[in-house]
Amino acid sequence: MxxxxxxxxxxxxxxxxxxxxxxxxxxxxxxxxxxxxxxxxxxxxxxxxxxxxxxxxxxxxxxxxxxxxxxxxxxxxxxxxxxxxxxxxxxxxxxxxxxxxxxxxxxxxxxxxxxxxxxxxxxxxxxxxxxxxxxxxxxxxxxxxxxxxxxxxxxxxxxxxxxxxxxxxxxxxAARGAMWFVLGMARYPLYSKAVYDTWDRLEATSGPRVGPMVDALEAGDVRVVASLLHNDLERAALAMRPGLAADKQRLLDAGALGASLSGSGPTIFGLAADEAHAASIAEAVAGDFAAVVVVASLPRSIEPLG
Structure with missing residues (x-):
């Protein structure tokens, strides 16, 4: 505390x-x-x-x-x-x-x-x-x-x-080791209820099982993790904002090992091999998003400050 x-x-x-x-x-x-x-x-x-x-x-x-x-x-x-x-x-x-x-x-x-x-x-x-x-x-x-x-x-x-x-x-x-990500931020928000409602209207089907992702995280295999990134809400978010598909492709073209929508969007993130790789991706896409941020995974979500 x-x-x-x-x-x-x-x-x-x-x-x-x-x-x-x-x-x-x-x-x-x-x-x-x-x-x-x-x-x-x-x-x-x-x-x-x-x-x-x-x-x-x-x-x-x-x-x-x-x-x-x-x-x-x-x-x-x-x-x-x-x-x-x-x-x-x-x-x-x-x-x-x-x-x-x-x-x-x-x-x-x-x-x-x-x-x-x-x-x-x-x-x-x-x-x-x-x-x-x-x-x-x-x-x-x-x-x-x-x-x-x-x-x-x-x-x-x-x-x-x-x-x-x-x-x-x-x-x-028990994820092994830190992971590095590049966040591609959009200027205008998407709100969860609207995206979930769109998913319902699309009668979208559910994706594959989570087991392989859990195994990859516990093994610390970032390339396998990148290949398994998945978000069922991506289809709904793309229906609401089609330009997100191009945003995702920009991160992949810049060298991201994998890319996906976070939550209900509109943030698209790319997974990098390490910090230097993340910085390189961020530099390449800097002009393609409202903001680009390099972040690392952390073991906790609340940090006391002095």
Whole structure:
């Protein structure tokens, strides 16, 4: 948990909350509760938002967001954001809420398929849980996070994991070694509900089984991993935004070992052999996307900051 610092502004807790990629995503069907039953492999990557919670004298929980240099897209407005929701649910559970300002430096684009909103909610739960001295464990925070979004429980733990059910049932995977990726960022977002609705209308069929991907990750064979990248939602995202097919091909033409859509998109990522290879790919496609970012896989999704 982050250490609570004390300053003239009041006690505070600060964390970095990292993005995720979907190396694999298979849709098994629609559940009676309206959600989709999925099977996906998440990987935390080194693009993160800074979330800082500070005790204040003003009532309630206020959120201030600032875009980092190079952020693509727009920031959430008003109180309709995952941080405010996370704070409210945490207070409902514990009754520990105190007047707090939550400051966020956004580097993860909204509506990009990178779980930027879920990462922020997870970061807020960790920082506020510590600042408010709730004493809740990560598993208890995950129960609260599930009320905010299906990806939030994963974003509280991170690493490489197989997620099933609605995405909340997590099995850690023993991925061997760091992987390097190039993210091709689009200027305009795609939102999960719209992409899933399109998938339903297309009556798309589900892809192959996840077993070979799990084996490749545990063996640390990046070339096999690259050959197995898969996302059932890619067909739906391409139907909504046909230009994504050319974006994917640009990464492959630049030398990526494999490429895929992350989540519901529109971010397309390429898998590289190593850091130098990733840098070379990024340079080659720099003019083809709204932004290009080189990231590495990480073993955790929340990092305490001093």
């Amino acid at each position: 982050p250490e609570v610092a004390r300053s003239f502004d009041g006690p505070r807790a600060r964390v970095r909350a990292y993005a995720k990629l979907n190396l694999w995503l298979r849709i098994l069907g629609t559940r009676p509760d309206g959600y989709h039953e999925i099977e996906t492999v998440f990987s935390t990557v080194s693009l993160g938002d800074d979330v800082e919670a500070i005790l204040t004298t003003e009532p309630g929980v206020r959120v201030e967001m600032r875009a980092a240099d190079g952020l693509v897209g727009v920031l959430p407005s008003g109180t309709d954001n995952t941080l405010t929701m996370a704070a409210r649910h945490l207070d409902d559970r514990t009754g520990a809420g105190r007047p707090t300002l939550v400051r966020v430096i956004k580097r993860i684009a909204i509506g990009a398929g990178l779980a930027g909103g879920s990462a922020d909610a997870a970061g807020a739960l960790v920082a506020l849980g510590d600042l408010w001295d709730t004493g809740l464990s990560r598993s208890e925070l995950a129960e609260i996070g599930l009320k905010v979004g299906m990806d939030v429980p994963y974003c509280l733990t991170g690493g490489t994991a197989l997620a099933t059910a609605r995405g909340e049932r997590l099995t850690p995977l």
